[in-house]
Amino acid sequence: MHQTFDSSPRPEPREMNSAQVTDRAAIEQQLIDLFVTDGMIDRSAIKPDATLESLGIQSVDIMMVLMSVEEKFGVYVPIDEKLADTKNLQGFIDHLIDRIAQERKTSAT
Amino acid sequence: MPHNKVVVTGLGAISGAGIGADALWAAAREGQSAIGPVEFERPGQNTIKIAAQIKGFDPAKHMDAGTISLSDRFTQFAIVAADEAMAQAKLSREQKLGERAAVIVGTGVGGFTSLDDMMYIYNVTKGRLQPMTIPRVMSNAAACHLSMRYGCTGPVFAVSSACSSANQAIGVGAMLVRAGAVDTAIVGGSEASITASYIRGWELLRVLTPDYCRPFSAKRTGMTIGEGAGILILENAETAKARGAIPLAEIAGYGTSSDAKDLVRPDPAGAAAAMRAAIESSGLPPEEIDYVNAHGTGTVINDAVETEALRTIFKDRLGKIAVSSTKPIHGHAIGASSALELIITIHAMREGVAPPTINWLAADPKCDLDPVPNKARKLPIRAAMSNSFAFGGINAAIVVTQAQ
Numbered sequence: 167m168h169q170t171f172d173s174s175p176r177p178e179p180r181e182m183n184s185a186q187v188t189d190r191a192a193i194e195q196q197l198i199d200l201f202v203t204d205g206m207i208d209r210s211a212i213k214p215d216a217t218l219e220s221l222g223i224q225s226v227d228i229m230m231v232l233m234s235v236e237e238k239f240g241v242y243v244p245i246d247e248k249l250a251d252t253k254n255l256q257g258f259i260d261h262l263i264d265r266i267a268q269e270r271k272t273s274a275t
Numbered sequence: 276m277p278h279n280k281v282v283v284t285g286l287g288a289i290s291g292a293g294i295g296a297d298a299l300w301a302a303a304r305e306g307q308s309a310i311g312p313v314e315f316e317r318p319g320q321n322t323i324k325i326a327a328q329i330k331g332f333d334p335a336k337h338m339d340a341g342t343i344s345l346s347d348r349f350t351q352f353a354i355v356a357a358d359e360a361m362a363q364a365k366l367s368r369e370q371k372l373g374e375r376a377a378v379i380v381g382t383g384v385g386g387f388t389s390l391d392d393m394m395y396i397y398n399v400t401k402g403r404l405q406p407m408t409i410p411r412v413m414s415n416a417a418a419c420h421l422s423m424r425y426g427c428t429g430p431v432f433a434v435s436s437a438c439s440s441a442n443q444a445i446g447v448g449a450m451l452v453r454a455g456a457v458d459t460a461i462v463g464g465s466e467a468s469i470t471a472s473y474i475r476g477w478e479l480l481r482v483l484t485p486d487y488c489r490p491f492s493a494k495r496t497g498m499t500i501g502e503g504a505g506i507l508i509l510e511n512a513e514t515a516k517a518r519g520a521i522p523l524a525e526i527a528g529y530g531t532s533s534d535a536k537d538l539v540r541p542d543p544a545g546a547a548a549a550m551r552a553a554i555e556s557s558g559l560p561p562e563e564i565d566y567v568n569a570h571g572t573g574t575v576i577n578d579a580v581e582t583e584a585l586r587t588i589f590k591d592r593l594g595k596i597a598v599s600s601t602k603p604i605h606g607h608a609i610g611a612s613s614a615l616e617l618i619i620t621i622h623a624m625r626e627g628v629a630p631p632t633i634n635w636l637a638a639d640p641k642c643d644l645d646p647v648p649n650k651a652r653k654l655p656i657r658a659a660m661s662n663s664f665a666f667g668g669i670n671a672a673i674v675v676t677q678a679q
Binding site for chain 1: 322323478479480481482483484485493494495496497539540574575576639
C-alpha cells in the first residue's frame with residue numbers, strides 16, 4: 167500500500183497583488199483577534215516585534231490559537247520548522263497567513 | 276542476585292504492513308510504507324485523513340468465537356502476535372507455562388475502540404451496551420488474555436507509559452528473567468485506537484503531518500498514527516538451551532528514565548539518561564553499537580531533541596552510526612511502537628541491514644546524524660539500540676546483541 171498524494175514539498179507563497187494584500191491585512195486582523203480571545207493576550211500588548219515569551223504565550227496557548235484558526239479558516243496548521251523557530255508575534259502571524267493563503271490557493275485550483 | 280543471560284526465542288507482529296514479523300521487516304527494509312487513507316467506523320470532523328491502519332482484519336481467522344466476544348481489537352492484535360512468537364519459540368499452548376512465566380504487555384490507551392463504542396451507544400444512540408465492555412476496555416486485558424491462553428501463572432500486568440509502554444514492558448520482563456524471578460517472559464505492546472475521536476485528539480496537538488512523515492528531514496511536519504502489536508518471547512538462555520530453543524538475539528541492556536519536567540515537551544537530558552542506563556546495563560562500550568532504531572516521530576521537536584541526546588551519548592562517533600526511524604513504515608503505533616521497532620531492530624541485526632528512514636528530503640542541521648536516507652544499507656551490526664520517548668516524559672531504551 168502506497169501513499170497516493172504528491173510528495174514534493176509545497177511551493178513557497180508568491181508575491182501578492184493589491185487585492186491579496188488587502189485580504190492579507192484582513193486575515194491579520196482576524197488572527198490578532200484570535201490571539202486576544204483564545205490566547206488571552208492583552209490587546210494593548212500586541213506589537214509586531216513582541217516576542218511570544220514576552221507576551222507569556224505558551225505552547226498550550228498556541229494550540230488553542232491553532233484550533234481556532236482551523237475552525238475559522240478551515241486550515242490545519244501542523245507545527246513545522248518555521249513555526250517552531252518563530253520567536254515573535256509577527257513571524258507567527260505571517261506564517262499563519264501564508265498557510266491560509268496557500269490552502270485557499272490549493273482548494274481554488 | 277543472579278545475572279542470567281536473556282535471549283529472544285520468538286517474535287510476532289501485526290501492523291499496517293500485514294500479519295507477521297517477516298512482513299513488518301520486509302516493509303521496513305524495502306521502505307514500503309503502510310500509511311494510506313484512513314477509514315473510520317464512524318467518521319468525524321477530521322482534517323488528517325491518513326494512518327497506518329490494519330485493514331480487513333478478521334479475528335475469526337485467528338481465535339475462537341468466545342475469545343472474540345470477550346476481547347477488544349487491541350487484545351486480538353496481541354493474541355495474533357503472541358501466537359506467532361510462541362510458534363517460533365516452539366512453545367505450545369497445550370503445555371502450560373506455569374508460574375515461572377510472566378506476561379507483560381504495554382499499551383497506551385488499552386481497549387479504546389470498545390470504549391469509543393460504549394460512549395457512542397450510551398450517549399448518542401441510547402442503545403444496549405455490550406455487557407463485557409469493562410473487561411474489554413481495561414488496559415491489562417491483552418496481558419490477561421495471553422496469560423490464560425498459555426497458562427502463565429507468574430507475574431502478569433500491563434505497562435501504560437504512552438509511547439514508551441512496550442520498551443518498558445520488554446525491559447521489565449528482561450530484568451525479571453535476568454534476576455531469576457521467571458524463566459520465560461511474554462512481552463511487547465499492543466495498540467488499536469484508530470477512531471475518528473482519537474485521531475482528532477492528536478490533531479489538536481498539531482503533531483500530525485497532513486501528508487508525509489519524514490523523520491530527521493528538513494521540512495518535516497509531524498507524525499502519522501499507526502496500530503498493531505509486537506510480541507517477543509524472552510527466556511533465560513540456560514533454560515532455553517536446555518529445551519533446544521534457538522536464540523534469535525540477546526536482550527543485553529535496558530534503561531529507563533523520567534524527565535520530570537513537562538508533560539509533552541521532550542528533554543534531551545532525560546532521553547540521554549535512558550540510553551546511558553541501557554548501555555551501562557548491557558556492559559558494552561558504546562563503540563559496539565552500530566545501529567540505533569530511533570524514536571524518530573517526525574515532529575520538529577522530537578527529532579532535534581533525540582539528535583541532541585544521541586550526540587551526548589555517542590559524541591563525535593554519532594555521524595558514523597546508522598540511526599533510522601521506521602515510523603514512516605508502520606506509523607506511530609503508540610504503546611505497540613517500540614515492540615514493532617525492536618522486532619525490526621533484531622531482524623536488522625540478524626540480516627546485517629540497516630533499514631532506511633523513508634520520505635527523507637534533505638538534511639536538517641539540527642538533526643546532524645546519519646538517518647540511512649530512503650534506502651536500506653548493508654551494515655554488520657554487533658549491537659543495536661532501540662529508543663522510545665513518551666508523553667509524560669518517560670524514556671526507555673533497549674540494547675540487543677547477536678545471540679552467541
